[in-house]
Amino acid sequence: MNSKFLKISLFVCCCMFLSCNAQKGNKTTQTTVKKKPNLIIIHTDEHNFRTLSCYQKLLTEDQAFVWGKGNNSTTPNIDRLADEGAISTSYYASSPVCTPSRASLMTGLYPQATGAPKNGLHIREDVPTFATILRAQGYATSYVGKWHLAGHEKYTFNIKYKAGFDDNRYMMRGGHAPYFKLSQDGSVITGINEKVAAKLNKGEFVHVTDFFTNKTLEILERDKNKPFALMLSIPDPHTPDVARPPYDRMYKDLKIEAPKTMASEYTAIKPSWATDKTKNETIGAKSFENKKETSALKQYFGMVSHIDDSVGRVLKFLEDNNLVENTIIIFTSDHGDMFFEHNRRNKGVPYEASARIPFVIRYPNKIPAHKVINTAYTNVDFAPTILSLMNVKTDAKFHGLDTSKDFTNTKKVVDSDRITYYAKSGGWWVTAVNDRYKLVIDKKEKPYLFDLEKDPDELINFYYHKDYKDIANMMQTELFKQLKKYDEPGLKGKQSFITE
Structure with a gap:
């Protein structure tokens, strides 16, 4: 063979080999760089932040155990997310009731711009959600559990407008029965209470938390080899406060005590916004003494432990499938539950137990472990922040801020x-809040300024105290600036808020 031809042939082969390997290397590099993070949001309903032991660890003893020393639930799986990621100590619902809070989480807008500022309304179909944006980026998007953004119907599915969630087969309009009755083929028939469930055979019913967690794991198994974004919205620990066995007896021996703020000297005179006469949510001392209400709290603790074990099932799936490092997992809720504080149940008031929500996030690729964030957020900030964490660019307009750097910095x-x-x-009322102070202004009530550091029970009004004059002015000035910017409905009407 001609030596010149041999040299040329060897050179060509060598070039082809190098080119082939370079292409492989580039492909590997591109795959690594462009690998999209997965997203899982586990969202509960009417969840008091104090019942998560990761929050209890950050609170003083009297605030961690408002129902008596040692009386609370434990949540090792949710705690693990906080330990391996970040926990937010001042995270609030945009409005402490179901529909408006959920609408804000989805859209990054205050409720008045979502089409769903009150319970039972429908989210606007012309407003982008984080799911519509992620779907356009090629994500497999799924929603499992309570939706409450498509009317008031209970235990109904087949919701026409999916809000960006391609798989919404298990998106339920609403309802809080503890169990589902199942047909022979396993499809959901209706929500049932524990008495009806007790009369059925095993396999004919399932607890709602288990049902939705099971469906979540099925979807994750299906989508684990592609970029996915899934939201699991568990209807518990919302009333009627029924935990399934063995969780129903897990806390039976606790000796529940009345919270300090339930005492008559604190509840005899309180702001008009602290009551809700239309819903009769005030607790009577007699019912508390008769253990009617304390039994409900023990069931509530049981539901929280059940939820935590369900979180553990999701965490195990991620571990078993090598998805931990590249998956963002979040635990949060739509609002809290007063559970006797200030002599109240449920939500809808500015108090911490009602409006402050848990927010724990783990993302090993970007968020340092053991991180505590005290900055005040609302869930209006969620959509722009999560999209930024996922490196997703969008032209969508948000009321909320991109706070992702708070989570990714080294502090x-x-x-x-x-x-x-x-x-x-x-x-009817509006509340300005930072990581220490809270200002509540109502059309029919004097302003209230709380110092959450000195008075975490929210019993003392510092608004008229001379030492708090500058703080009150600062909070009020910024509040009205934002109310105007976001077209808050409370500014409208014949009556106007106090401005001086």
């Missing part, structure tokens, strides 16, 4: 005096 503790606000559904 173990993040503090800020940022002021944000939340409001009652319908706009």
Whole structure:
């Protein structure tokens, strides 16, 4: 063979080999760089943040155990998310009731711009959600559990508008029965209570938390080899406060005590916004003494433990499938539950137990472990923040801020005096809040300023105290600036809020 031809042939082969390997290397590099993070949101309903032991660890003893020393639930799986990621200590619902809060989480807008500022309304179909944006980026998007953004019907599915969730087969309009009755083929028939469930054979019914967690794991198994975004919305621990065995007896021996703020000297005179006469949510001392209400709290603790075990099942799936590092997993809720504080149940008021929500996030690829964030947020900030964490660009307009740098920076503790606000559904009261102070303004009530550091029970009004004059002015000025910017309905009407 001609030596010149041999040299040329060897050179060509070598080039082809190098080119082939370079292409393989580029492909590998591109795959690594462009690998999209997965997203899982586990969302509960009417969840008091104090019942998560990761929050209890950050609170003083009297605040961690408002129902008596040692009386609370434990949540090792949710705690693990906090330990391996970040926990937000001042995270609030945009409005502490179901529909408006959920609408804000989806859209990054205050409720008045979502089409769903009150319970039972439908989210606007022309407003982008984080799911519509992720779907356009090629994500497999799924929603499992309570929706409450498509009317008031209970235990119904087949919701026409999917809000960006391609798989919404298990998106339920609403309802809080503890069990589902199943047909022979396993499809859901209706929600049933524990008495009806007790009369059925095994396999004919399932607890709702188990049902939705099972469906979540089925979807994750299906989508684990592609970028996915899934939201699991568990209807518990909302009333009627029924835990399934063995969780129903897990806390039976606790000796529940009345919270300090339930005492008559604190509840005899309180702001008009602290009561809800239309819903009769005030607790009577007699019912508490007769253990009617304390039994409900023990069931509530049981539901929280059941939820935590369900979180554990999701975490195990991620571990078993090598998905931990590249999956963002979040635990949060739509609003809290007063559970006797200030002599109340349920939600809808500015108090911490009603409006403050848990928010724990783990993302090993970007968020340092053991991170505590004290900056005040509302769930209006969620959509822009999560999209930024996922490196997703969008032209969508948000009311909320992109706070992703708070989560990704190297600081173990993040503090800020940022002021944000939340409001009652319908706009009767508004609340400015930062990581220490809370200002509540109502059309028919004097202003209230709380110092959450000195008075975490929210019993003392510092608004007229001379030492708090500058703080009150600062909070009020910023509040009205934001109310105007976001077209808050509370500014409208014949009556106007106090401005001086």
